[in-house]
Amino acid sequence: MTFTHPELNLTDPTQGFAHFVLYTEPHLSVAGAAWNATIIIERQSSYVREWLDRIQRCDPNPLHTTLVDNHKIPRLFHPCVDEDADSPSAVAGSGCTCCRTWYDPASGLPVVGEHFRTRGGDTDRWTYTTYAPLDLRPGDTFHAVIIDRASRLFWIRTGAGSLSFVPEHLSRGYDVGRSGGGPDAFAQYLSQLVASGGQDTAVAIPASEQSIDPQLRAWVTSQDAARTQELTLRDLNAIRQR
Numbered sequence: 001m002t003f004t005h006p007e008l009n010l011t012d013p014t015q016g017f018a019h020f021v022l023y024t025e026p027h028l029s030v031a032g033a034a035w036n037a038t039i040i041i042e043r044q045s046s047y048v049r050e051w052l053d054r055i056q057r058c059d060p061n062p063l064h065t066t067l068v069d070n071h072k073i074p075r076l077f078h079p080c081v082d083e084d085a086d087s088p089s090a091v092a093g094s095g096c097t098c099c100r101t102w103y104d105p106a107s108g109l110p111v112v113g114e115h116f117r118t119r120g121g122d123t124d125r126w127t128y129t130t131y132a133p134l135d136l137r138p139g140d141t142f143h144a145v146i147i148d149r150a151s152r153l154f155w156i157r158t159g160a161g162s163l164s165f166v167p168e169h170l171s172r173g174y175d176v177g178r179s180g181g182g183p184d185a186f187a188q189y190l191s192q193l194v195a196s197g198g199q200d201t202a203v204a205i206p207a208s209e210q211s212i213d214p215q216l217r218a219w220v221t222s223q224d225a226a227r228t229q230e231l232t233l234r235d236l237n238a239i240r241q242r
């Protein structure tokens, strides 16, 4: 990196999008996140429902266009078949392939929902796409990390009770219950969290063997980790000291 700007450290959504840098390859018509991991939400859970209750409908903006394939960008502006039976995204009167746009008031990050309903409604589902933050907001404190097996997502509960996706870098992709890059990335994040007494909540990069606690890695790759649970700093310390 040859240029840094102090304003890129903004994590206050009232001032702008948090830690967000666009990456583009214009010759391929590609524009997306440079650093933030994409989160795809295909399965429900109590945590997903809590997050869905929080996000706010809004008009599409350029950041939403980075969350869908280019050919789907027009759908961001189409009404749902439920709102307009003649919508360009309506299929045979009752099916629908619309997109709907929100923002997360806690992080400022964009959210796109893609609707897929077959004619007659036998299949009717929404898939949500958003970005993970790169850190908690300034002033937010860590309370617990949540392994949410129903949705296969990873969350943090802050000291104020708010839910955040675990900060995640573009190429990582957290996982548990097996060995591999995703579990190593999650073990590294937990290692950094524990080593800092819960203070360092930013994405943990670059990956290095030395930065992963062996006890935390052993636990993350075990089946003990592969169930829904909330872990405080005390729980994580207990795992590390086994």
Ligand SMILES: [Zn+2]
Residues within 6 Å of the ligand: 079, 080, 081, 082, 096, 097, 098, 099, 115
């Ligand atoms: Zn729709």
